[in-house]
Amino acid sequence: MRAHILVLLPLAGCAFASFYGNSPAYTVPLDESQVQEAVEAAVSIRDAPNNVDYRCGPKIGKCPIDTCCSSAGFCGTSKAHCRSPDCKIDYGHCDAHKSPYGPPTTDIMRPHIGQVPYGPKEIRSCSIPGTVALTFDDGPTRYTGDLLDLLDRYGAKATFFITGINNGKGQIDDFSLPWASLIERMQSSGHQIASHTWSHEDLSKITPSQRREQLEKNEAALRNIIGSFPTYMRPPYSSCSPDTDCGNEMGKLGYHIVLYDIDTDDYKNDSPDLIQRSKDIFDHQVYAGDPHIKSWLVIAHDAHEQTVHNLTEHMLKTMKRLGYRGITVGDCLRDPRPLWYRKDTRMPTHKQKPKKTASADPNKPISFDGSCGSNYTCMGSSFGYCCGSTHSCGNTTTHCGTGCQKDAGYCAVEAPSNGDAWDPTVHTKGKKSEADSNSRTIGTAAAISLFLALIVAMWM
Numbered sequence: 195m196r197a198h199i200l201v202l203l204p205l206a207g208c209a210f211a212s213f214y215g216n217s218p219a220y221t222v223p224l225d226e227s228q229v230q231e232a233v234e235a236a237v238s239i240r241d242a243p244n245n246v247d248y249r250c251g252p253k254i255g256k257c258p259i260d261t262c263c264s265s266a267g268f269c270g271t272s273k274a275h276c277r278s279p280d281c282k283i284d285y286g287h288c289d290a291h292k293s294p295y296g297p298p299t300t301d302i303m304r305p306h307i308g309q310v311p312y313g314p315k316e317i318r319s320c321s322i323p324g325t326v327a328l329t330f331d332d333g334p335t336r337y338t339g340d341l342l343d344l345l346d347r348y349g350a351k352a353t354f355f356i357t358g359i360n361n362g363k364g365q366i367d368d369f370s371l372p373w374a375s376l377i378e379r380m381q382s383s384g385h386q387i388a389s390h391t392w393s394h395e396d397l398s399k400i401t402p403s404q405r406r407e408q409l410e411k412n413e414a415a416l417r418n419i420i421g422s423f424p425t426y427m428r429p430p431y432s433s434c435s436p437d438t439d440c441g442n443e444m445g446k447l448g449y450h451i452v453l454y455d456i457d458t459d460d461y462k463n464d465s466p467d468l469i470q471r472s473k474d475i476f477d478h479q480v481y482a483g484d485p486h487i488k489s490w491l492v493i494a495h496d497a498h499e500q501t502v503h504n505l506t507e508h509m510l511k512t513m514k515r516l517g518y519r520g521i522t523v524g525d526c527l528r529d530p531r532p533l534w535y536r537k538d539t540r541m542p543t544h545k546q547k548p549k550k551t552a553s554a555d556p557n558k559p560i561s562f563d564g565s566c567g568s569n570y571t572c573m574g575s576s577f578g579y580c581c582g583s584t585h586s587c588g589n590t591t592t593h594c595g596t597g598c599q600k601d602a603g604y605c606a607v608e609a610p611s612n613g614d615a616w617d618p619t620v621h622t623k624g625k626k627s628e629a630d631s632n633s634r635t636i637g638t639a640a641a642i643s644l645f646l647a648l649i650v651a652m653w654m
């Protein structure tokens with residue numbers, strides 16, 4: 195028989211009363227032995243000195259609204275409580291529940307093109323003799339910049355399986371953090387960007403809709419940075435169990451599932467004393483094969499200091515000595531580069547935004563739904579360039595005049611009288627690799643100047 199019990203766990207002092215007053219009570223269906231356990235747990239917590247936390251987790255229940263359930267089963271709001279993947283996603287709020295900016299990628303077509311198999315097939319090896327595809331999971335992290343320098347020094351290309359919001363690092367599409375620029379650098383240096391899910395949950399232990407969310411959120415975040423999202427993914431913990439529908443779901447989402455044939459075990463050996471073990475694993479396998487016929491697909495993690503500052507250079511040296519080239523997974527599978535990503539043409543990327551504006555913060559993401567303010571700018575949005583007092587974008591005097599928010603778009607009251615706030619030469623300065631980018635930015639500048647003239651005319 196099942197009973198419904200109310201799990202009401204006490205907070206210290208007056209917070210207790212406000213919990214009753216403002217939050218819904220949390221009920222969980224439990225059997226009788228579980229009831230006893232839960233009551234005991236509740237009692238022991240109440241008796242614990244200085245306890246300010248609720249307990250949470252299986253058999254206990256969820257945390258109050260907006261608090262996170264830590265891996266040890268305590269509710270709280272600290273970074274340690276909320277960091278994914280440790281935070282329990284079914285028992286409270288977690289970093290995993292945060293979302294990337296902009297519209298979801300759900301509606302984007304995902305045709306299976308090219309020769310490389312899509313999920314549920316798992317790819318474990320490369321197919322071009324004499325190549326090694328080094329892959330790095332879980333980043334970007336504070337070590338990733340050093341890794342990119344190292345790869346550049348050796349002229350090697352690698353593949354990065356990016357996780358959107360793991361280990362308390364914040365979300366990759368938060369442009370106030372260093373992650374987005376590292377991802378842009380990967381892209382411009384010729385490395386491959388692939389998905390390692392939004393918050394690194396074990397895909398075999400979550401529901402189909404949670405799996406989809408794990409992939410789609412990372413897609414939107416990467417789209418916000420490079421304008422497109424990957425067709426290659428690696429399941430966290432290499433776990434996409436056939437007992438679930440995980441593999442088929444990855445296929446439906448248009449993904450190639452990539453595993454490896456050399457596991458460096460680097461995450462177990464992240465100290466100067468132990469990393470030699472990972473070097474030995476790599477050498478042992480690579481030396482055993484003939485570079486004229488062999489290729490390798492290697493897993494490592496740029497989340498680890500020794501991987502970046504010790505193991506990787508060792509691997510690159512070994513490769514060089516034996517005559518292996520370091521290339522990306524897509525290249526080593528002979529997949530044409532345009533098939534590595536799917537474009538989201540609906541949103542301008544961070545890069546395509548005007549780099550210098552009269553006042554608006556150039557790092558703010560562009561409004562996608564017409565709302566604006568502290569987090570979104572109207573500059574470059576399709577709803578108009580001014581952010582009005584009602585937090586909406588528009589081109590009218592209501593938006594651009596009194597109450598206009600100058601940190602979230604253009605404001606007419608500050609327009610220079612010649613309407614020339616955007617100096618086209620500003621856009622042509624700096625490094626631009628694509629031949630067409632200059633004419634495009636000049637075109638944008640011209641359009642904006644025209645718009646300014648219009649605004650000024652409106653105000654005369």
Ligand SMILES: *[C@@H]1O[C@H](CO)[C@@H](O)[C@H](O)[C@H]1NC(C)=O
Pocket residue numbers: 465466467469470473503504
């Ligand atoms: C690199 O690894 C070796 C073992 O292979 C170790 O002796 C050395 O101290 C490590 N170097 C650094 C800088 O950690």
Ligand SMILES: *[C@@H]1O[C@H](CO)[C@@H](O)[C@H](O)[C@H]1NC(C)=O
Pocket residue numbers: 567568569
């Ligand atoms: C803006 O973003 C921050 C951090 O992502 C968030 O805490 C805040 O609620 C957002 N503000 C608005 C108005 O959406």
Ligand SMILES: *[C@@H]1O[C@H](CO)[C@@H](O)[C@H](O)[C@H]1NC(C)=O
Pocket residue numbers: 576577578579588589641642644645646648
């Ligand atoms: C606002 O003005 C700009 C510049 O003239 C123009 O490109 C854009 O389409 C306008 N947007 C709306 C919603 O009228």
Ligand SMILES: [Zn+2]
Pocket residue numbers: 331332390394430431
């Ligand atoms: Zn991982």
